[in-house]
Amino acid sequence: MRLNAKQIAACTGGQFLVEAIDPSALMTGVTWDSREMQPGWLYVALPGERVDGHDFVEAALRAGAAGALVMQSPGRAACLLAREMGAAVIEVANTASAVTDLARAWRGYLRGRVIALTGSVGKTTTKNLVRDVCAAYGSVVATRGNQNNELGVPRTLLAADPETAVVVVEMGMRGSGQIAELCDFVRPDWGLVTNVGESHIELLGSRENIARAKAELYAALPAGRGRAFLNLDGAYLDVLMEAGGLRERPMLLSGFAGNPDEDLREMLERDGTVCEEVVWAEDVALDGEGRARFALCARDHADHEEEALLAPVERCRCALTLTGAHNVDNAVAAASVGFALGLDLETIAAALGASVPEPGRQEVIAARGGFTIVNDAYNASPDSMRASLSTFAATEVAGRRIAVLGDMGELGDFAEACHRGVGAHAAALSLDRLVCVGALSSFIAEGARDAGMDAARISRAATVADVLEELDTLLEPGDAVLVKASHFMGLTRVVEGLVR
Known part of the structure; x- marks a missing residue:
């Protein structure tokens, strides 16, 4: 500003x-x-x-x-x-x-490209990856942390200079119309929706309604020069395209994830829509610490001709410092932005590999007691809870794997079923101990037990102090403990107590 x-x-x-x-x-x-x-x-x-x-x-x-x-x-x-x-x-x-009025006025001075992104899971991680990829293109300003609300969004615009090459704006929402309100003054040039999950289903009532709310970002893109980034492997793609008006207006489309040949052919046969460019991953594998290695692949379909589906595939190897197979989707989403900016895959892969997680988001901490803490306590939804548990279970551990899980918020009438589903998922994994904290997490415990997990390996705790007391007698050198819950549960205090 x-x-x-x-x-x-x-x-x-x-x-x-x-x-x-x-x-x-x-x-x-x-x-x-x-x-x-x-x-x-x-x-x-x-x-x-x-x-x-x-x-x-x-x-x-x-x-x-x-x-x-x-x-x-x-x-x-x-x-x-x-x-x-x-x-x-x-x-x-x-x-x-x-503050919004200031941002609205200042937006008119910005000459760089404004990229907005939203989604149910992985917004902040994807935003950071997009930021780091865009830094290889030019100067970049991005949302700080997860300041993606009605105050954080305008502050992101105000942090940019007229000469800033790219402004990356993360947008959060809890209900219908909120993304449209943010887009009204952000006026994004490009828009990316990571996925459609169950976050905020309490207010919106269904995942289809969540998709329609997310699609407000696409609807705000300018016709002709706007570019929409689509998760070709994601749920509710048709809803996002229909609600976002992507078929009715001239729009540049970029795809990521999915099976590009099949997806593109299906889109062509259905309504003539085709992605200009598509980026995806092949040969995904996790190393002993749960970090993804894969082939980053891309194709350019800029001529919009059917035979362009046979265009040569560009490939290069990519290795993330972020843990979990789910971060591959976040990485290819960010890569699709870099590819659209004209960066080569080697440059994009290097930027992705150098990106590191924020505190509280699958942050690996070596504790003095000789055990490892995976701090994922910043926030949680059913999708991110399952992804975090799967990553934790796939990580090589010398001792035991202990998961400390707390309540997830904003699920309304779906809360019991969602928590039970997380418990059932945990029961299917190689976990040695499941510690459930909070009232709703009792359903995680019940879901795990009903799915066959030994009741002796499941415990419940009412407070952070109770968790720390149990872990104090339980943890041994070589063990690993995952801590995850919605932010309001305050399970970062568990991490802080373990680190002391």
């Missing part, structure tokens, strides 16, 4: 409580956390249930804020401090909405 105080006031409909001493001075960043304030940034005072951002305006100014957006006067002392430091204080009707 490079906007001066007058531009910010005009974009947000704000009024000056204190004018900047230099009205032409540009503010170059935005935050609502005074602790991360950098000199020359804009501070946004957000009201909250526990704390009110207006109480930290002075702290932000002392840290170098060049301006502050507020919904009410921050007080005489803060205004005097702003005058003393030459900073602007701008009053707006709603500071959260003002």
